[in-house]
Amino acid sequence: MNVKVVKIKVLGEGCFGVVHLVKTIAPVYNKIYAMKSADEDHSSFLRKEEEILQQFADSPNVVRCHGGFTSVERERGVVYNMFMEYAAEGSLLNLMRKNGGRIPERDVKCYTRMILEGLFDIHRKGFVHEHHLY
Ligand SMILES: Nc1ncnc2c1ncn2[C@@H]1O[C@H](COP(=O)(O)OP(=O)(O)OP(=O)(O)O)[C@@H](O)[C@H]1O
Numbered sequence: 720m721n722v723k724v725v726k727i728k729v730l731g732e733g734c735f736g737v738v739h740l741v742k743t744i745a746p747v748y749n750k751i752y753a754m755k756s757a758d759e760d761h762s763s764f765l766r767k768e769e770e771i772l773q774q775f776a777d778s779p780n781v782v783r784c785h786g787g788f789t790s791v792e793r794e795r796g797v798v799y800n801m802f803m804e805y806a807a808e809g810s811l812l813n814l815m816r817k818n819g820g821r822i823p824e825r826d827v828k829c830y831t832r833m834i835l836e837g838l839f840d841i842h843r844k845g846f847v848h849e850h851h852l853y
Pocket residue numbers: 730731732733734735736737738753755782803804805806807809810849850851852
């Protein structure tokens with residue numbers, strides 16, 4: 720499948736790759752995704768992440784994965800890309816930064832519930848969540 724996207728902006732960078740906000744051009748026009756990319760030679764983690772996320776399509780508290788594809792970029796060569804649901808409100812860290820280093824008390828209950836329900840689904844399927852500190 721010949722997937723074409725326009726990169727709108729960088730959303731962030733993790734240990735293994737960069738995440739862009741993108742808009743699709745082909746084969747479907749104007750779909751918005753968060754797209755995580757890694758050089759093909761170092762893409763095994765991303766392919767694994769995709770394989771795992773696909774198992775959580777029915778979990779509303781785990782970010783939805785919309786598949787992956789390979790592209791060739793002039794500067795980087797062959798790249799593997801994974802489409803994710805775009806979390807437009809950003810991360811909890813963004814929320815804390817906007818609120819003087821805290822999560823507003825009125826929001827704590829709702830986010831705690833979402834995190835615990837997401838973790839419950841993850842553990843139920845036999846996975847553990849790991850976050851890298853760097
Ligand atoms: N689906 C998304 N919607 C919006 N922003 C996202 C999305 N996924 C990732 N981001 C942004 O990109 C950053 C990097 O994401 P990534 O998944 O690569 O790493 P991480 O989860 O922060 O850390 P790690 O490398 O430990 O997995 C995030 O911190 C976040 O700011």
